[in-house]
Amino acid sequence: MKKLLTAICVMLFICLVPAAATPAATAAAVFVGAIDYDGLTLQVYYNNNAIVYYSTDKKTWTELEGMYDIATSSCTMDISWLSAKSDQTLYFKGDVVTTIKAVTLPAQNTSFRVTFNAVEEEFTFDNAEEADSFEWRKASDYAWREVDMDETSASYAAFMGTVEKFRVKGASIIIRLPQVKGTGNSNVGRRPSKEYSVKIAARAAAPNIKVNSLKLTVNTTSAMEYYNPVTKLWVECDSTMSLEEIAPKALYAKGGSNVTLKIRKAATASVTYSKTATVTIPGQSAPPSLGGSSADCTYYYLNSKLILQFNSASTANAYQYVIVKAGSSFNEASASWKTVTSSKILTISSSTAPAGATVYIRKKGTDAANGAEVVLSSAVNSFKVAY
The missing domain is CATH 2.60.40 (Immunoglobulin-like)
Known part of the structure; x- marks a missing residue:
């Protein structure tokens, strides 16, 4: 009995120990x-x-x-x-x-800066040495997108592609250095930096490109450049370039195929290149035919006069001719072409068309206007005056 009472007392003592002692x-x-x-x-x-x-x-x-x-x-x-x-x-x-x-x-990095060189199309990040990426968002939204600082990375290339799209209308973007999450007392990470606003200016308007259907030229200037699809390079333009220079394949003698030109204002030391003007030049048509049975032009001589007739000429289907005397040179762009809009017979004196002179003829082109596309003057045909 005495041993039993002792055991009960020991158990009571254990149960009465404060519970807080265990977590301690x-x-x-x-x-x-x-x-x-x-x-x-x-x-x-x-x-x-x-x-x-x-x-x-x-x-x-x-x-x-x-x-x-x-x-x-x-x-x-x-x-x-x-x-x-x-x-x-x-x-x-x-x-x-x-x-x-x-x-x-740590304190936030408030000295972080970003500059965008619109001419070189480069971003420069100052006071960002500790970061290997940055985040950006549109000024009008709050969705952050992370981009690798490495300009050769896929994310950086995608970012620059987006920036290029912004240059159509212009935009403002917000850039910051992202946070680095902390993991504990010994690694507290880094706060996201101060947000920096960068303006992406819209490109200047594309140049107003026109094709002169009569002179077979394009109204380029030395401040422009055109894209060469063969070399895949932009080439500096000259002032008022001929189709022979800028779109030779459009000429009948070079194939007479349609040519699409891309032209823009070139970048300067302070301004980036403009938006691109795209112009399609139609292939030049064949020269008009000559001869007694020609539907285009017939000629003969009568009493030392040149008789010339453009059989299909009309206001909507005009022809042109020019007479170049022997010893003079022919320049299609600067020649003084005469326009014919009817099939009426033309009588030309020997003083105007002396023997040995060359008569050049072509179908007259029309410039683009009122929604109608440009039509180039045709290739040239010719004959020598021989009474």
């Missing part, structure tokens, strides 16, 4: 986990303490409140109230293990 044996110092500067939260692990306290000066302590996670015995703390202008230190301790743990959150 396993509790350890609290510690900081993930730090998210975008979400402005910090995770604190209780480490078997029942309560966690925090302070900014180690004098005034406040019980930690926040979103408690039972599975990890941690609390997600809001840190939005801490200034980003300077380093901020928080101190933590438990109610059981009162060892103080400090974590210093």
